Every structure is written in structure tokens, then in C-alpha cells.
Amino acid sequence: MTKHVTILGTGAWGTALGHLANYGDNxxxxxxxRGELSLEAAIANAxxxxxxxxxxxxxxxxxxxRQIGLPSHxxxxxxxxxxxxxxxxxxxQIWQETFPNRPVVVLSGPNLSKEIDAGLPAATIAASRDLYAAETIQTVFSSDIFRVYTNTDPIGTELGGTLKNVMAIASGVCDGLNLGINAKSALLTRxxxxxxxxxxxxxxxxxxxxxxxxxxxLLATCNSNLSRNYRVGYGLAQGKSLEGVLEEIQSTAEGVNTTNVLIDLARKQEVEVPISYQVYRLLNGQISAEEAVAALMERDLKQEVVTPEE
Incomplete structure (x- = not known):
């Protein structure tokens, strides 16, 4: 059944999602x-x-x-x-609080937009507390190059995609310093x-x-120079300034903002985030890439615990 899909945002990911939706009968x-089409007109029949x-x-x-109003369905x-x-x-959470009576679906997975634009196969998650809504989005975006799975954990699905951007910066640092596969494997596991x-x-x-x-x-973003966040870490490891790296990328690297917000959140919730904290210090010019690695290696010795209660 044909769906009218409105994409807010014409960056790399928004454009890729539009192309994926076009594979179906949508x-x-x-x-x-910056476009000529008004928001009111864009959402009128969505x-x-x-x-x-x-x-x-x-x-x-x-x-x-919200002020304009959405069709009821x-x-x-x-x-x-x-x-x-x-x-x-x-x-x-922002969309759900703005539209408390609407189904909100999170779409997130190992999806590098340039690979999708090239027609390479990929898979993702459509997550919502409303399973019917998630299954509807699964149908809209699924094709012979894009497999969509569903789950009912939108916050977990969303945080996986959000927090890995911080780790991608750390991974870029690891590769930029030529620390090797052993170090990177340990980094990604932790x-x-x-x-x-x-x-x-x-x-x-x-x-x-x-x-x-x-x-x-995590694996996709931390192992590819197609990732803007990975490129931020790699550039910083090469001794470049954050401003210089972002200028080279000429696009948003959400991991930079996410890192700063995450540290504030971790402090309030009293959650231990040693890798994120060193990324935070690096991004804010408090330490060098080499010092960030040294700080992680010098942490107190302990038993490995792989449960969230650590």
C-alpha cells in the first residue's frame, strides 16, 4: 500500500532514507x-x-x-x-513528549549513508513501544538491499546509535595513533x-x-573512515585541532556534542564512563590523544565484569 513519507532533513542520512523509501511503493x-517547500505543506498528507x-x-x-498539526494517522x-x-x-523522548498520544518509532542500525547510496546491502532496527507502528515502518523501508527488524525497546535502540558516536571518536584516536588490533579490540569491547x-x-x-x-x-562506525565521528578522533590523533577537523569534514559530527552531554548525564546519574570521559577531555583540549590513552591504561587494576552492574 502506498505511503506518503515526509523526510525532515536533507543531509546525508535523510537523503539516504528517502532513497530507501523510494524502493517501495511510496x-x-x-x-x-533552507528549501522552498513550507513545513506545513510538507507534513500535510504524511x-x-x-x-x-x-x-x-x-x-x-x-x-x-505540533503547532501546525499532523494528520491523525x-x-x-x-x-x-x-x-x-x-x-x-x-x-x-523529545518527539514523544511533544506528541504524547502518537506512536514514535526509532530507526537505527549499522547504516553508513554512503554505502546505502551506493546500493550496498544493510540492515537496521525499527523500534517502538507500539509494535504495529514499528511493523508499519518495517514494511515502508524494507527492500532487497535494506532489511528492517523490529523490537519494542526504542530507548535502547536509540542509545546504541547515539553513544557509539562517542566510541567512534575513541576508535579514530586508536587508529590515528597506530595502536594496533589488540588495543582496538580491547577498546571496542570495553x-x-x-x-x-x-x-x-x-x-x-x-x-x-x-x-x-x-x-x-558500534562495529560499523568504529571501523570506517566514512564515519564522521571516527574521522574526528583520527584527526585529533594526528595533532589537528577540533575546529580544523570539523572544517575538513564539513558536516555535523554528533559525537562531539553527545560526549559533552553524556558526561553531564553520567555525573548526575553517577555512572562510570572512563572511555567517554577521556574523549571529553580530549575534545575540550585538556589532554592530548597520547595522554588520553595513557590515562585509560593507568586505571586501577580490577576483575573484568561484563554486566551493567560494574
Missing amino acids: RVTFWSR DVLVSAISMKGVAETAEKV TIIVTATKGLDAATTRTPS ALIEIVRVGTTMGADVETFWGLSGLGD
């Missing part, structure tokens, strides 16, 4: 703040509203959509990965445990992080 409309805008614009855009999908600097809320620790504190199901939106996204 009509796709793109909207951006069966599916996909938010793929940068984190800093989510709250403002959600409020504008519209399913809201969020594909943004980040944390709100003012409230530490995730994108889905990074996943750290993500689980934060995620379960925020109410996520631990099992979600072993799947596509957790481990899968």
Missing part, C-alpha cells in the same frame, strides 16, 4: 529549513514523518510540527542520533560495556545492545 517528500535533522534542531522542529519516526544539550533527552552501563541506567533492555543497533552500529 511517495517521498523532502523538507529542509502517513510517515521521518525526522532526520541534526540534534540541535529537534526540539524546535518538533514544536513547530501519521507515524513519527526519528533517525537522529544525539542527546539534547539543555535537557539530556534523546530525540525520541566501549560496549560502557554503552550498556549507561543505557540500562536510562531504562534500556540489555539485550538490545547485543544487536544491530548496539554492537552492529
Whole structure:
């Protein structure tokens, strides 16, 4: 059945999602703040509203959509990965609080937009407390190059995709310093445990992080120079300034903002995040890449614990 899909945001990921929706029997409309189409016109007939805008614009855009009003049947999908600097809320929490009686679906997984644009196969998760809404989005985006799974843990699905951006910066540092496979394997293993620790504190199901939106996204983002966040870490390890690296990328690296918000959240929740903390110090010019690695290696010796209660 044909669905009218409106994509908010025409960046790399929003554009890729539009292409994926076009594989099915769907009509796709793109909207951006710089475009000629008004927001009111873009959402007027939307069966599916996909938010793929940068984190800093989510709250403002959600409020504008609320003021305009959505068709009664519209399913809201969020594909943004980040944390709100003012409230530490995730994108889905912002949309759900703005539209408390609407189904909100999180779309997240190991999905590098350039590979999707090239027609390479990929898989993702559509997660919602409303399983019918998740299954509807599964149908809308599934194709012979894009496999969509469902689950009912939107916060876990979302946090897996959000927090791995912080770890991708750390992974870029590891590769930029040529620390080797042993070091990187240790880093990614401990990074996943750290993500689980934060995620379960925020109410996520631990099992979600072993799947596509957790481990899968972590592996994809931490092992590819197609990842903007990985490139941030790699550039910093080369001695470049953060401003210089971001200028080279010429795009948003959500992991930079997420790191700062995550540290604030971790302090409030009293959650241990050693890797994220060293990334935070590096991004804020407090230490060098080499000093960040040394700080992690010099931590107190302990027994390995791989449960979130560590």
C-alpha cells in the first residue's frame, strides 16, 4: 500500500532514507529549513514523518510540527542520533513528549549513508513501544538491499546509535595513533560495556545492545573512515585541532556534542564512563590523544565484569 513519507532533513542520512523509501511503493517528500517547500505543506498528507535533522534542531522542529498539526494517522519516526544539550533527552523522548498520544518509532542500525547510496546491502532496527507502528515502518523501508527488524525497546535502540558516536571518536584516536588490533579490540569491547552501563541506567533492555543497533552500529562506525565521528578522533590523533577537523569534514559530527552531554548525564546519574570521559577531555583540549590513552591504561587494576552492574 502506498505511503506518503515526509523526510525532515536533507543531509546525508535523510537523503539516504528517502532513497530507501523510494524502493517501495511510496511517495517521498523532502523538507529542509533552507528549501522552498513550507513545513506545513510538507507534513500535510504524511502517513510517515521521518525526522532526520541534526540534534540541535529537534526540539524546535518538533514544536513547530505540533503547532501546525499532523494528520491523525501519521507515524513519527526519528533517525537522529544525539542527546539534547539543555535537557539530556534523546530525540525520541523529545518527539514523544511533544506528541504524547502518537506512536514514535526509532530507526537505527549499522547504516553508513554512503554505502546505502551506493546500493550496498544493510540492515537496521525499527523500534517502538507500539509494535504495529514499528511493523508499519518495517514494511515502508524494507527492500532487497535494506532489511528492517523490529523490537519494542526504542530507548535502547536509540542509545546504541547515539553513544557509539562517542566510541567512534575513541576508535579514530586508536587508529590515528597506530595502536594496533589488540588495543582496538580491547577498546571496542570495553566501549560496549560502557554503552550498556549507561543505557540500562536510562531504562534500556540489555539485550538490545547485543544487536544491530548496539554492537552492529558500534562495529560499523568504529571501523570506517566514512564515519564522521571516527574521522574526528583520527584527526585529533594526528595533532589537528577540533575546529580544523570539523572544517575538513564539513558536516555535523554528533559525537562531539553527545560526549559533552553524556558526561553531564553520567555525573548526575553517577555512572562510570572512563572511555567517554577521556574523549571529553580530549575534545575540550585538556589532554592530548597520547595522554588520553595513557590515562585509560593507568586505571586501577580490577576483575573484568561484563554486566551493567560494574
